[in-house]
Amino acid sequence: MGKSDLPNAFIIEVNGRFFADRPETGGGTRSASPAHMGELKNAAVFNLVGGRMVSGEWIMAVVEGGYGDDYSPKGLWWIDGHDEYRQTPRFEYAREKHQDVLYCGTRT
Numbered sequence: 001m002g003k004s005d006l007p008n009a010f011i012i013e014v015n016g017r018f019f020a021d022r023p024e025t026g027g028g029t030r031s032a033s034p035a036h037m038g039e040l041k042n043a044a045v046f047n048l049v050g051g052r053m054v055s056g057e058w059i060m061a062v063v064e065g066g067y068g069d070d071y072s073p074k075g076l077w078w079i080d081g082h083d084e085y086r087q088t089p090r091f092e093y094a095r096e097k098h099q100d101v102l103y104c105g106t107r108t
Contacts, residue, residue, distance in 0.1 A: 002092030002103055004051035011043040012102070018043035022058050022078040035060060035076035051090025053102075057081045062089050062104055 012019045020038030044055040053060040058078045092103045 002094040004048065004090060004092055006048040006093055009045050009047050011040075011045055013043075019046075019060065019076070020044060021055065032077050032079045035078055048091060048093055048102075051092065052081075053091055054081060 014037065017037035018040055020036050020042040021044045022033060022035075044060070046053045046055050046060065048054075057080070059081045060076055061079050062076060089104050094101045094103065
């Protein structure tokens, strides 16, 4: 069974690239923005809290709806951590075959 909370912060690397911090938009704008990959120096530092990947005041989320079938790839977005986004799937951490794995949504 996966965990929805982790005691330590972490970064995420995929094929030598890292999920980058959400860029500052200026003007106090708090709108959602797509996640991007970047270099290690720009990597977002996450905490897994209640199934949410939190970095500062932002949450990394898969925003569902309007993307076709349930099996098509979904993009990751930065959303405002102060808003209520109950419709976004939660993440779970598991250790499998000597690797750390993050699952998004319900595992069967």
